[in-house]
Amino acid sequence: MEIVFSSLDDTIARFTLSGSSPAFANAFRRAMIGEVPTLAIEDVRIYDNTSALFDEMLAHRLGLIPIKTDLTTYVQQDVCACGGAGCPGCTSTYTLSVEGPKTVMSSDLIPQDPQAAPVFDNIPIVKLAKGQKLVIEARAILNTGKVHAKWQPTLVCGYKNHPVITISDACDACGMCMDECPRSILEVKGKKVKVVDGKLPECSMCKLCERACLASGIGEESAIRISAEPDRFIFVVESDGSLPVKEIIVRALKFIKEQSEELEKQTGGISGEDKK
Numbered sequence: 001m002e003i004v005f006s007s008l009d010d011t012i013a014r015f016t017l018s019g020s021s022p023a024f025a026n027a028f029r030r031a032m033i034g035e036v037p038t039l040a041i042e043d044v045r046i047y048d049n050t051s052a053l054f055d056e057m058l059a060h061r062l063g064l065i066p067i068k069t070d071l072t073t074y075v076q077q078d079v080c081a082c083g084g085a086g087c088p089g090c091t092s093t094y095t096l097s098v099e100g101p102k103t104v105m106s107s108d109l110i111p112q113d114p115q116a117a118p119v120f121d122n123i124p125i126v127k128l129a130k131g132q133k134l135v136i137e138a139r140a141i142l143n144t145g146k147v148h149a150k151w152q153p154t155l156v157c158g159y160k161n162h163p164v165i166t167i168s169d170a171c172d173a174c175g176m177c178m179d180e181c182p183r184s185i186l187e188v189k190g191k192k193v194k195v196v197d198g199k200l201p202e203c204s205m206c207k208l209c210e211r212a213c214l215a216s217g218i219g220e221e222s223a224i225r226i227s228a229e230p231d232r233f234i235f236v237v238e239s240d241g242s243l244p245v246k247e248i249i250v251r252a253l254k255f256i257k258e259q260s261e262e263l264e265k266q267t268g269g270i271s272g273e274d275k276k
């Protein structure tokens with residue numbers, strides 16, 4: 001199995017996973033979405049809310065604000081030494097006190113730990129008219145997307161099989177497939193159509209080119225054929241900013257490894273075989 005990155009920064013990663021099965025690719029996707037913990041607001045104490053929004057709606061909005069997460073500082077409450085009561089090792093607290101007229105923004109949330117501030121300053125929470133007030137205290141804890149979507153570290157996390165485009169000798173370079181391709185992947189070069197250099201991963205496998213070729217009157221079989229590599233996948237992963245995308249990938253792989261080792265241990269125990 002091999003992972004090759006075509007682009008990687010703190011927010012977005014594009015990479016190819018080769019020598020894998022569809023089951024592993026999907027497990028990897030699910031681990032990135034649902035098994036890598038992040039901070040999100042879970043408890044909100046409302047001291048004053050004369051805004052137009054109900055308390056519940058405000059708490060829901062606050063929960064969806066992405067929060068910078070340092071996984072070396074925070075642990076999940078179920079494994080914290082405080083036993084889940086809440087302490088600086090598992091809980092980050094925020095205060096907010098705003099009076100209208102003003103739009104309350106994520107930047108108005110004052111974190112006790114500056115390392116656990118909202119990722120973006122400009123997320124609107126509620127609009128206050130003159131004389132309206134909002135005074136709250138909020139607590140964020142670590143948890144995973146498996147429990148609630150607000151703890152998902154990814155905005156986009158998907159894959160597709162790597163496309164394969166084959167062009168037979170029957171191609172007469174009429175260019176109809178090239179005109180039909182919505183991603184400008186094909187070009188006529190010499191006496192045949194070809195894939196533009198470096199553009200193959202962009203193919204969506206829509207097969208419009210095959211249909212265009214058949215419509216050109218070439219006969220029963222299209223000269224261009226689209227298929228997919230069964231063991232090679234193109235991934236796009238985008239972080240919501242709570243964690244660098246590289247950390248999401250590494251932690252998801254670590255999670256799968258630990259789960260696999262545990263399964264191996266358990267099944268080894270059942271069959272009585274020694275762990276390899």
Ligand code: SF4
Nearest residue numbers: 181203204206207209
């Ligand atoms: S399958 Fe769709 S995207 Fe791919 S080359 Fe054909 S027309 Fe273009």
Ligand code: SF4
Nearest residue numbers: 171172174175177213
């Ligand atoms: S439509 Fe068919 S014959 Fe025409 S260029 Fe494309 S592959 Fe070749």
Ligand SMILES: [Zn+2]
Nearest residue numbers: 080082087090
């Ligand atoms: Zn704790």
